[in-house]
Structure formats: structure tokens, C-alpha cells
Amino acid sequence: MSLGTLINSAVGIWKCHVPDIAHPAFPDVTDAPPDTRRLIRDRRYCRVLTNQNDFPFDEVSLSFAWKALHHDMSLVPSGEIRRVCDVIVATHSGFDIAPTADQVVAAESHYIDRNCVTNADYARFVQADGYGDPKYWPEQVLPNVLQFVDSTGQPGPKYWSNGNPPPQKLDHPVVGICWHEANAFANWAGKRLLQSDEWQRAGTWPKGHNGPGTELRYPWGNGFDPLKVNIWASGIGDTVPVTSYSAGSTPNGVRQLIGNVWEWVDTLFSPHSDASVSVALTETMAEIRGGAFDTYFQTQASCQFRTGQPLLYRGPNVGFRCCVSVNALLDTAPDYDSMTSSDDSQ
Amino acid sequence: MIAKPNQIHEGFAPIVFNCICCDNRLEQRDEYCTECNTPTVLSYTVATRGGAQSFVSVLGASNAGKTVYLGLLLDILSKGDKSFRGFATGAFSMDLQEQVVTALEGRTFPEKTPSEADLWKWLHCQISVAEKKKARNVDLISPDLAGEAIAMEVNQMGTYPVIGHVVKKSNGIMILCDSMRVRDSGSGEDLFAIKLASYIAHMHGLENQRSSWRTRTAGPAVAIVFTKCDGCPEALEDPRQFAANNTSRLYEYCGEKFKRHEFFASSVAGSSGLLADSRGRRMRIPFHIQPCGVLEPLRWIISQDS
Numbered sequence: 186m187s188l189g190t191l192i193n194s195a196v197g198i199w200k201c202h203v204p205d206i207a208h209p210a211f212p213d214v215t216d217a218p219p220d221t222r223r224l225i226r227d228r229r230y231c232r233v234l235t236n237q238n239d240f241p242f243d244e245v246s247l248s249f250a251w252k253a254l255h256h257d258m259s260l261v262p263s264g265e266i267r268r269v270c271d272v273i274v275a276t277h278s279g280f281d282i283a284p285t286a287d288q289v290v291a292a293e294s295h296y297i298d299r300n301c302v303t304n305a306d307y308a309r310f311v312q313a314d315g316y317g318d319p320k321y322w323p324e325q326v327l328p329n330v331l332q333f334v335d336s337t338g339q340p341g342p343k344y345w346s347n348g349n350p351p352p353q354k355l356d357h358p359v360v361g362i363c364w365h366e367a368n369a370f371a372n373w374a375g376k377r378l379l380q381s382d383e384w385q386r387a388g389t390w391p392k393g394h395n396g397p398g399t400e401l402r403y404p405w406g407n408g409f410d411p412l413k414v415n416i417w418a419s420g421i422g423d424t425v426p427v428t429s430y431s432a433g434s435t436p437n438g439v440r441q442l443i444g445n446v447w448e449w450v451d452t453l454f455s456p457h458s459d460a461s462v463s464v465a466l467t468e469t470m471a472e473i474r475g476g477a478f479d480t481y482f483q484t485q486a487s488c489q490f491r492t493g494q495p496l497l498y499r500g501p502n503v504g505f506r507c508c509v510s511v512n513a514l515l516d517t518a519p520d521y522d523s524m525t526s527s528d529d530s531q
Numbered sequence: 532m533i534a535k536p537n538q539i540h541e542g543f544a545p546i547v548f549n550c551i552c553c554d555n556r557l558e559q560r561d562e563y564c565t566e567c568n569t570p571t572v573l574s575y576t577v578a579t580r581g582g583a584q585s586f587v588s589v590l591g592a593s594n595a596g597k598t599v600y601l602g603l604l605l606d607i608l609s610k611g612d613k614s615f616r617g618f619a620t621g622a623f624s625m626d627l628q629e630q631v632v633t634a635l636e637g638r639t640f641p642e643k644t645p646s647e648a649d650l651w652k653w654l655h656c657q658i659s660v661a662e663k664k665k666a667r668n669v670d671l672i673s674p675d676l677a678g679e680a681i682a683m684e685v686n687q688m689g690t691y692p693v694i695g696h697v698v699k700k701s702n703g704i705m706i707l708c709d710s711m712r713v714r715d716s717g718s719g720e721d722l723f724a725i726k727l728a729s730y731i732a733h734m735h736g737l738e739n740q741r742s743s744w745r746t747r748t749a750g751p752a753v754a755i756v757f758t759k760c761d762g763c764p765e766a767l768e769d770p771r772q773f774a775a776n777n778t779s780r781l782y783e784y785c786g787e788k789f790k791r792h793e794f795f796a797s798s799v800a801g802s803s804g805l806l807a808d809s810r811g812r813r814m815r816i817p818f819h820i821q822p823c824g825v826l827e828p829l830r831w832i833i834s835q836d837s
Binding site: 281 | 610612635636637638639642762801802804806807808809810812814816818819820821822823
């Protein structure tokens with residue numbers, strides 16, 4: 186994909202974002218070829234755009250898939266982030282967590298889901314027998330898949346029953362899924378989990394660096410505002426729909442990077458320590474980012490804060506969103522200006 | 532120049548009042564009660580405020596999480612909604628809150644509580660509870676007791692008189708048990724909790740009651756709280772069943788002795804790890820903080836008094 190197309194896409198998304206406050210309907214795909222229509226309606230348009238099927242898709246299919254992608258995802262251009270590197274050190278009186286200089290790390294450009302994956306989204310994966318299809322699960326995880334059941338013993342997230350999400354929470358982020366389940370869904374959808382640095386880039390790129398050597402703490406600025414996020418201080422104590430708290434979105438329309446649910450990312454969690462200290466984790470952990478409705482300290486729900494949970498953790502406060510690398514997509518991005526205007530006219 | 536407490540009222544007759552904990556006669560110039568080491572300022576604050584007080588004490592083995600529990604409880608109460616909110620009544624109470632919150636936000640746990648009674652931090656907090664017709668105010672008073680001191684007092688009554696006085700005065704008592712030790716380390720935690728329960732029963736005269744269940748003294752409301760449940764989800768799922776399965780002696784004893792008792796599970800960390808260094812020191816650190824089940828035991832205790 187050329188640089189010109191990338192910039193054009195980014196600008197196009199900014200244009201798209203203006204009417205996005207009203208959450209425009211998913212593009213009408215009635216006129217798409219039947220196989221493409223089914224994939225796009227299942228929100229698996231990235232399977233079309235990354236050509237993960239055995240046969241190539243035609244131009245019409247690709248055009249509809251692009252429309253769907255731009256409805257659901259935002260472009261995050263490549264660039265640098267500052268990775269906070271706290272180190273656990275042994276001191277005279279015990280142990281301490283000492284800050285060290287941030288690492289400057291590059292993140293590739295990618296499209297990121299505007300919203301976390303919802304219960305409704307995840308239900309399509311469950312109904313498509315995603316739990317029963319071994320191609321979505323690594324071989325070493327297969328024995329565990331039988332234990333990934335809901336409250337009634339059916340395959341699905343922990344807090345569902347009879348294989349169905351709570352009806353009043355269809356538009357809430359799916360929770361009660363472990364890191365492997367998040368990966369399996371992403372795989373099914375033709376996407377992937379974000380790397381930790383990509384996640385941070387999504388929350389911090391829009392306003393760039395705030396000053397020499399610093400990054401914005403939250404997508405909207407440096408000051409915490411409980412009206413823009415759902416964490417402990419907001420007093421809700423549960424998840425909310427993925428489209429709420431839009432005031433806390435990034436300027437290109439990525440919602441709830443901070444708060445509501447922690448987000449699994451595709452990076453293992455390993456606290457840094459000096460040579461004399463060993464850190465024992467009960468299980469292998471993956472990083473989670475962004476804080477959740479029950480995160481107590483606002484300093485722990487920022488774009489820079491990193492923590493982790495065991496890969497098999499299926500808690501009520503961890504969900505995920507997906508992404509796709511720009512360079513994994515077929516170089517067939519349609520004329521963005523005409524697409525934006527056609528969306529607006531609908 | 533900063534005045535010392537005993538200089539403030541110089542030239543006036545000393546103000547005399549009773550220790551909130553042991554009813555010993557105190558003068559304002561005393562820093563601590565000579566009998567039980569309760570800070571005089573606490574007794575003075577309570578004496579001048581009047582009204583009913585409700586002692587709640589928190590017991591548990593060393594490293595069960597008492598300090599973190601109390602400090603965070605106070606912080607959560609101060610941020611609570613109108614239906615259940617509480618504020619520390621003085622700087623001395625905020626010490627504990629500050630110590631715990633600062634440590635947790637920096638992703639460490641606070642230092643161990645020293646065994647010396649005069650170094651213990653006391654919590655005094657006025658809680659307003661919204662009830663059907665009007666709001667009720669409850670004074671929550673609890674020292675942050677050292678686990679080692681509790682163990683010594685339980686083994687040899689009178690070693691730490693303050694503990695006995697506090698337990699005797701308490702309408703509500705929490706027994707904190709480390710859920711991971713309960714699950715993974717055999718009967719030690721169960722047996723120590725039994726000791727605490729029998730100490731409570733003794734202090735409240737419940738040990739040798741032979742009257743029928745219906746007519747016997749209710750005694751204090753006892754909340755058994757399994758802590759550190761981020762590492763023991765089994766306790767969080769069903770605390771009563773967890774108690775029955777893993778602390779069967781305590782479970783039976785509480786059923787026998789305490790008319791009002793309940794089991795709870797709580798956690799403060801979302802996840803944690805164990806640090807060790809080449810000198811053999813070990814310490815658990817929280818990776819992030821997401822309190823769970825901290826307020827519920829206190830709510831239950833207060834509801835027992837209404």
C-alpha cells in the first residue's frame with residue numbers, strides 16, 4: 186500500500202468520524218456476492234481483504250469488504266511509542282519498583298477495531314462452532330478448549346448460559362474469555378490481537394507527543410476525567426455498552442481504550458527486575474491494557490500502564506479488540522473520497 | 532513554636548474522660564492509655580462527639596492482609612455513594628489510609644505492622660448508612676493489630692490487653708484468613724482461625740453456654756473473610772462452600788458458637804507475583820489494584836446492628 190493511499194485513508198477516516206457520533210449503521214451488503222455477504226455480515230470482512238480463503242475475491246466483494254472495514258475499524262499510522270520500563274530492584278528494606286528511562290519503540294501501521302468485541306459479535310463465533318473447529322486453536326491448547334464453557338457447561342464465555350450471552354448485554358464487551366479464546370475469535374474473524382505497543386500507539390498517536398519525551402496519558406489528554414471512562418471512580422461497577430463514553434474516544438473514533446474492560450494483547454507479561462531479583466508468576470501471563478470498570482487507581486488505567494493476567498484467566502473485567510496490519514491487507518483500497526461521500530449519502 | 536498536647540490546656544483544669552477501649556480514666560495530657568495503649572486523642576474525639584459507637588475489630592494471622600484490608604476499606608468508604616459512606620475523623624485515622632493507598636498505587640504492599648501496641652495505627656471513621664426512613668450514623672473504630680501480637684495474646688491472654696479490650700467491646704469482628712494458604716498449605720490457617728474464634732467466644736462469654744440456640748446470647752456478628760482471592764477464585768465463587776470444604780473445623784465451630792456469622796471473600800489485587808532475591812527474602816507484589824468484596828463484610832456487620 187502506498188504512502189499516498191495511507192494518508193488518504195487516514196484523512197478519509199477523520200472525515201468518516203464526523204457523522205460517527207450517531208453510530209452509523211453497518212454498510213448494506215445486499216448487493217454483494219453471497220459468499221462475501223455472509224462473511225461481511227459475520228464481521229469477517231478481513232478474511233476477504235487478507236485473502237485467507239482459497240479463491241480470490243472479485244473487485245465488488247473487495248469494495249464491500251473495505252466499506253465494512255472502514256465502518257468498524259480505524260487506521261493507526263505507524264510511529265513511535267514510549268514504553269515505560271519499571272524495574273523491580275532489591276533494596277535494604279525489601280523490594281522496590283524503580284522507574285528507568287522509557288524505551289522508544291516503533292509500532293507498525295494497523296487498523297484497529299473501534300470497539301471492543303461485543304457479546305453479539307462473539308455469539309456469531311460461538312454459533313459458527315468456533316469452539317469445535319480445531320483450526321482456530323493451537324494444538325497445545327486443544328485439551329483446555331473443553332473447559333472453556335459457560336455457566337451451563339456449553340462452549341462459550343464463562344458468564345453466558347446455554348451458549349447465549351445475557352440478552353441485556355449484547356452490546357457490552359464480551360468478558361469471561363481467556364487469552365486463547367480471544368485469539369481464536371480474532372483468527373476466525375481474519376484479524377489478530379494487537380501487540381502491546383500497537384495498542385499504546387492507538388491511544389497516543391492522535392495528538393502526538395505532548396512535549397519532549399512524553400506522551401499523552403489518556404486518548405483525550407493528560408487530565409483524568411471520570412466522565413470519559415468507566416473505571417472504579419465512575420461508580421458503575423459493571424461493564425457498559427461499547428458505544429458509551431464516546432467523549433473518551435480517540436479523535437479517529439476508537440472507543441473505550443481506557444476503562445470498561447481490560448484488553449488482552451498479544452504480548453506476554455514479564456515484569457522487569459534486576460539480576461538479583463526473581464519474579465515468580467503462578468502461570469504464564471499475557472499483558473492486559475487500559476483498565477476496567479473495577480480498576481481502582483486512575484494511574485493504572487492509562488495508555489502507558491501495563492499489567493497482566495494468566496493466559497487462562499476468564500474474569501468479568503477482561504475483553505479484547507482486534508486489529509489487522511495494513512501490510513496484510515490486499516492493496517485494493519478503493520477511492521476513499523468517493524466512498525466517504527457515498528456513505529454520507531446513505 | 533509547636534505546642535505539645537499537654538501544653539494546650541496549660542493553666543486549665545485537665546479534661547478527664549474514659550478510654551474508649553478499656554474505660555480507664557484518662558487525662559488529655561496522656562498520649563496513650565496506660566492500661567491498653569489506645570491513643571488518647573481517639574478516646575477524646577469519641578468522648579466529645581457523643582452518640583453510639585460501634586467497635587469493629589479485624590483479627591487474623593500474620594500476613595493475612597489486615598492492614599491492606601483496613602486501609603483500603605477506609606479509602607473505599609471515603610469514596611462511597613450516599614447510601615454507605617464514611618470519613619476518617621482525624622489525621623491519625625488517615626495515616627493508615629495514606630500508608631496503604633500510597634503503597635498499593637506504587638504496586639507494593641505496605642510494611643508489616645510492628646508488634647509494639649503504641650505503634651499501631653487506629654482507624655476511626657464515621658459511617659452514614661441510608662436506611663428506609665432516615666440515615667443512621669455509625670462510628671467504626673478499629674486498631675490495625677499486628678498478627679504476631681494477636682497470636683501471642685490468643686496463646687497467652689493478657690499479653691496485649693488492648694486486644695482483649697477491643698474484642699470484648701466489638702459488636703462486629705472480622706476474622707481474616709489468607710485464602711491461598713487455606714487452599715494450599717494444610718490445616719494451619721484453619722486451626723489458627725479456630726483459636727481466634729474461641730478467643731472471641733471466650734471474651735464474649737459464649738464458651739460455656741448451655742442454653743438453647745433460641746435463647747442464648749447472640750454475641751458479636753462474626754464475618755470470616757477469605758482474603759487474597761485474586762489467587763484463589765474458588766473462595767470468591769462461593770465463600771461458604773469454600774469454608775465448609777477447606778476450613779471445616781472453623782466452619783463447624785462458628786456454626787456452634789456464633790448465632791450471627793457469615794463467610795465472605797475479598798481481594799485487593801487484580802493479579803500478583805512473588806518476588807525473591809539472592810538473600811532469600813520473599814515478597815508478594817500486586818500488579819494492579821481492583822478491590823473486590825472489601826465493603827461487603829462491613830455492610831453485613833452494620834446491618835446486624837440495625
